[in-house]
Amino acid sequence: MYEKKIQDQRLDYLVDAFKKDSVQYKELETPKDTEGKRRILWSLMNIRMPRKMDKAVLSVQDEYLQERVRENGIVELDDIPMIRERMSIWQGDITRLAVDAIVNAANSQMLGCFVPMHTCIDNCIHTFAGVELRAECSRQMNQLRLKYGKDYEQPTAVPMLTDAYNLPAKKVIHVVGPIVRYELTPELEKDLADCYRNTLDMCLEHGLKSVAFCCISTGVFHFPNKRAAEIAVSTVSSWLSQHPSAMERVIFNVFKDEDKTYYEELIR
Structure with missing residues (x-):
């Protein structure tokens, strides 16, 4: 009380x-x-x-x-069962996870969602982290614009690391996923795979041992959910086999029942 x-x-x-x-x-x-x-x-x-x-x-x-x-209830790594090869599936709000890093599906401006109370993951992460997160993203983008020009936008599959501020996670990795405007192409599939691979490389570089991936690009970026899950699991499995001691856990964080079903079929 x-x-x-x-x-x-x-x-x-x-x-x-x-x-x-x-x-x-x-x-x-x-x-x-x-x-x-x-x-x-x-x-x-x-x-x-x-x-x-x-x-x-x-x-x-x-x-x-x-x-x-x-x-809201903090979810620790030990609360999430491991299925195989250091991989887990967890359905729920990614802002509850106390892991080394959570992955944010960002846009190319890298400043979060400005739509009031929008339910996208970008909005939720920025809201519960606090306004310091947007300020840090802005500082990093300003530094990149000094280097690459005033019109610089973050390219697809190039991750950005920030603090997590008031979230239970230690860090947030922001990455821009591919946008499917008309039809799915091999180039778009490669871009999505690069999102997962480059994020894991960043974890390795910074000593982050546990990471929770959202379903990158499957929302307003229109990447087909089933194919996105296949690419995610395949890319992560391959990376883990190449780096056997790099990660303690990779979590596929899903929100929709549809995505949960796809990941459960792929990780048995």
């Missing part, structure tokens, strides 16, 4: 602070119910451009989000 009261106070403070921080929504009426306040805060975080935020506000945001993560 005490923690709930503290959380309610944090929420009220953050809604007020993020409203004041915005330009367009300073006068937005705040709902009286907790769920309504959460929606307002989530939306204001989603649309906020990367810029400095008062340290006192960030401190409260971090406390609030860390408690929200605990409320």
Whole structure:
């Protein structure tokens, strides 16, 4: 009861602070119910451009989000059964996983989803990590633009590593998957395989021993779910055989029952 009261106070403070921080929504009426306040805060975080935020506000945001993560239930690596070859399947919210790294299906701007309360994985990861994540992504992209030019966008299958901030994972690996605009091609299949291979290479480089992959490109990027699962499992299996001591666990994180069925058929 005490923690709930503290959380309610944090929420009220953050809604007020993020409203004041915005330009367009300073006068937005705040709902009286907790769920309504959460929606307002989530939306204001989603649309906020990367810029400095008062340290006192960030401190409260971090406390609030860390408690929200605990409320949602943290899933440890030992809670997830291993099926074979250091591979696992887990269905649920990737923001609950306490692993070395979770993989975010990003877009080429690498700043997260700006659509208020959108349910894509990019939005959820940025929301529960906090606004510091978008700020870090922006700093990295600005450095890359200094090197490659002001119009630089992150290429497909080139991963970017960031801290995870208020998530239970240690790191987030952001990767842009291939977009299937018309029909599936061998080039697109190779691009998807490269997403998995390059991400695992990054884990190896940084000493990350456990990673949870989302179903890269199968949402609004329109990669066929079954073929995506086949490529993911084949690529990861091949990489693990070539690097037998590199990873403790690779988790295929699925949200839809359809994807869970495909991965279960492939990993027995």
